[in-house]
Amino acid sequence: MDSDELRAVAGNQSEWARRVRELRTEEGYLILTHNDRSDLRPGQYLLENPKPQPAFERAISKEARAYVLDRNGFTCQMCGAVAGEPHPFDSTRKTRLHIGHVIDKSKGGSDDPSNLRAICSVCNEGAQNATLIRPDLKQLLIQIRRGTAADQLEVLKWLIAKFPGQAKDLCRRL
Numbered sequence: 001m002d003s004d005e006l007r008a009v010a011g012n013q014s015e016w017a018r019r020v021r022e023l024r025t026e027e028g029y030l031i032l033t034h035n036d037r038s039d040l041r042p043g044q045y046l047l048e049n050p051k052p053q054p055a056f057e058r059a060i061s062k063e064a065r066a067y068v069l070d071r072n073g074f075t076c077q078m079c080g081a082v083a084g085e086p087h088p089f090d091s092t093r094k095t096r097l098h099i100g101h102v103i104d105k106s107k108g109g110s111d112d113p114s115n116l117r118a119i120c121s122v123c124n125e126g127a128q129n130a131t132l133i134r135p136d137l138k139q140l141l142i143q144i145r146r147g148t149a150a151d152q153l154e155v156l157k158w159l160i161a162k163f164p165g166q167a168k169d170l171c172r173r174l
Helices: 003-009 016-025 062-071 121-130 137-146 149-162 164-173
Strands: 030-032 046-049 097-101 116-120
Touching (some): 003 016, 016 030, 062 097, 097 121, 137 149
Antiparallel strands (some): 030 046
């Protein structure tokens, strides 16, 4: 399925991509993209199994969410957009606020309110990649070598799953 089909199924909603991420992360559906499989092009999605896997539980309580939104004045802490008003960068969208981490959990941040902020959906879509620096081959290999043998095997499994055709060719040549 490609992004145009998903957008149509979602009734042309501007938030369809966010819903795909929610289906993947919150509801446990294994939806693959070109980041997971080399035979998928950007904008293509594959539902590998229609049965959802157990999804993670959100650790941020409703009370913490309410506290952070109130503390931040129901205003995006990146662009200043106010909840419910037309977004200043995209007037076709009303501002929807989410709770975001100042220091991402993957980098050691916590769900403590001191590490949380109100962030609009427009900024949140861009924030996902804003702080990441793409490592080069040397940096990747250094990190993989520092991992445990079990972690290195998981990397190998992931690479074989992402590049099945190339893995077969390589094994034949070895």
